[in-house]
Amino acid sequence: MRSIRRALRLRLSGAALVLLVAAAGLLYSGVRWLLTDQFDAALHTKLLTFTTLIEQEGEGVELGFIAQAMPEFSAPSEPEYVQMWLTSRVEGWVLYRSPSLEGGDLPKFAGTEERPVIRSLALPDGRAGRAIGAEFVIHHYDPGSSGTGAAHVLLVLARGTAALERALRLLLVGTSAVILLLLGAGLLLGGQALTRGLRPLDELARHVGAIEDPLRAPRFDPAGVPAELAPLVESHNQMLGRVCKAFERERRTSANIAHELRTPLAELLVLAETAQRYPADPLENTRRLEELREIAEQMSTLIATLLELARMESGHVPLEIESIDLAEMVRDCWSPLASVADAKRQTFRQLAGRGPLVRADRVALSILLANLLRNAVDHAPVGDQIGCEVANTGARCELVLSNAANDLTPADLDKLTEPFWRASKSREDRSHIGIGLSLVRRLAELLEVELSFQLEERVFRARLSFEVC
Known part of the structure; x- marks a missing residue:
């Protein structure tokens, strides 16, 4: 070493x-x-x-x-x-x-x-x-x-x-002796100086080596740290912060998964016990079986989505990059949602004409846009307008989808892409499983699309930056 x-x-x-x-x-x-x-x-x-x-x-x-x-x-x-x-x-x-x-x-x-x-x-x-x-x-x-x-x-x-x-000759011998003496003294004093100079690095190494639980580990005090080590100390403290956030996300994800699985399982048990204790007529049995089927479909969708997310996280998703008309793709992804939006009296600001052309995988991009649009329709208030704008910035173009989000806070933005995280009012809706934006984030990473979320004056905006063909 x-x-x-x-x-x-x-x-x-x-x-x-x-x-x-x-x-x-x-x-x-x-x-x-x-x-x-x-x-x-x-x-x-x-x-x-x-x-x-x-x-x-x-x-x-x-x-x-x-x-x-x-x-x-x-x-x-x-x-x-x-x-x-x-x-x-x-x-x-x-x-x-x-x-x-x-x-x-x-x-x-x-x-x-x-x-x-x-x-x-x-x-x-x-x-x-x-x-x-x-x-x-x-x-x-x-x-x-x-x-x-x-x-x-x-x-x-x-x-x-x-x-x-x-x-x-006497001068040469004396000079050589002085060189050896100075070199020996330099080695001794230089070793001591190096030990003192590298002491902050040794302290940082001991601090890192003593970390057993990143969640409880104290941050390294940057006070008195030499300027050369300051970036390393800052990166170390930031890394601990990221590790803590990752552990916290994992805990929330585990809790959310447990909640999502516990609710349908409890419903299954209640229906089964009710059917066992209180036999009903054929119509009631049919209703109960329909509820059982809906719960089973919900759990099947949940498991399938988890498997799809795991496959994306592993990176084993083949992509076929091609030129895609972004405006046309947005219109195609909106078509299946138009009836749902009409039922909530929501309007959509359609992109007119053609272009711009972007480089992406057609299937992956359609899933990404469909999830963003579905999220806007589901969480926008009744009668709201869902915005859609495109801006060209030279070699890249930016797509911005916006909708009112009265129940969202700035603190929630960092949690939006966590699997199964949902705002408290959304947990009662069985049609949401809280994994759509997680898929959006992973698909954006696979397509090398820059994704960001903003909340300004209770208006939620999802920004996508594409490479233009």
């Missing part, structure tokens, strides 16, 4: 390690460049010192220093090296060679006094080193009686870089 804490710790540690290594690399490179630049600057300073110690008078060149005054050029271990050539004389004429060279030569290369050439090389004793080379004109010059011009001298100075390399 993946762990957010472990993943965050690994990623943060990896990112910190990359940043530390990058920073250490930049620091090491900068310090290496700085130390090397200081090393080269020391070589350049010593080179300039040599240029001031050479004098010329006429054709004679005199060195103003002695080897004993510069013991670094004759040291038994890790000596420095210097060699000078008179480039204005015979090629290769050596002006001076330090004792440390022991008759050997340094490589010739030269820049100027201001911009000498500096390079790394292997010293005569095999050590790694750096050398500086420059060609210059003797500063202290006296032409004398001969009138000879100032001579040109090529000077190469070299020294070992062992001390520099030791300093750089």
Whole structure:
């Protein structure tokens, strides 16, 4: 199982390690460049010192220093090296060679006094080193009686870089140790910070894990919750609310089913006991049998409707989507109800003409519209007008069926599609079983039709939004 804490710790540690290594690399490179630049600057300073110690008078060149005054050029271990050539004389004429060279030569290369050439090389004793080379004109010059011009001298100075390399290795080791120390401290402090940062998530997990009965579970207090967890806490609390509503709907549905089955069963028992105790003439028996048949038909219709609703809820309903003339479909669904509406002196605002064309299954759409229209006829007051309007909104069209609903309250809208829910006055009417709008809701979901109910100024409106062909 993946762990957010472990993943965050690994990623943060990896990112910190990359940043530390990058920073250490930049620091090491900068310090290496700085130390090397200081090393080269020391070589350049010593080179300039040599240029001031050479004098010329006429054709004679005199060195103003002695080897004993510069013991670094004759040291038994890790000596420095210097060699000078008179480039204005015979090629290769050596002006001076330090004792440390022991008759050997340094490589010739030269820049100027201001911009000498500096390079790394292997010293005569095999050590790694750096050398500086420059060609210059003797500063202290006296032409004398001969009138000879100032001579040109090529000077190469070299020294070992062992001390520099030791300093750089020490810097590298120290930097690596600091990286490891910072990484270890970061892991420790980062782990503690992650624990504190994820504490609200742990509390939410414990809260969810402790829920045994969603109906009695308290909501998680959003106060003090980090902004990142606020949507999760809100969704959790909303989910508990939906679960409670679902359980409540199931309880009401179970109670309504029990009521619907208990009433006809009680009537059957009463009729059976009455027939058994009080034998009647053939006409009375016929009436009693007719009542028994009506009750049986009612129970059969109830069971068939329950089975149909269960089949729809399972999604095992084949659909054949086609283009359907909505106005014509509304008129066809109203025709069987016209006589019932006439008996209640109700009028229906018919849709004239053709269209719009919508995409739906013909059978499913006819059941959906028939149930909505039947609901309007059954619950509209005597003499009321049942409205029917269609509005096009581009890619979709909206069908609105309306009727007066004096006994309905806004609080009842959420219960309309619950199986067997009926307003209290409707329970006495055996022709209603309270499942029509449940079928409407499920059919709308299958057809991908947007369904909504509204109650404004005691007028009930059912809105259906279709995709236009």
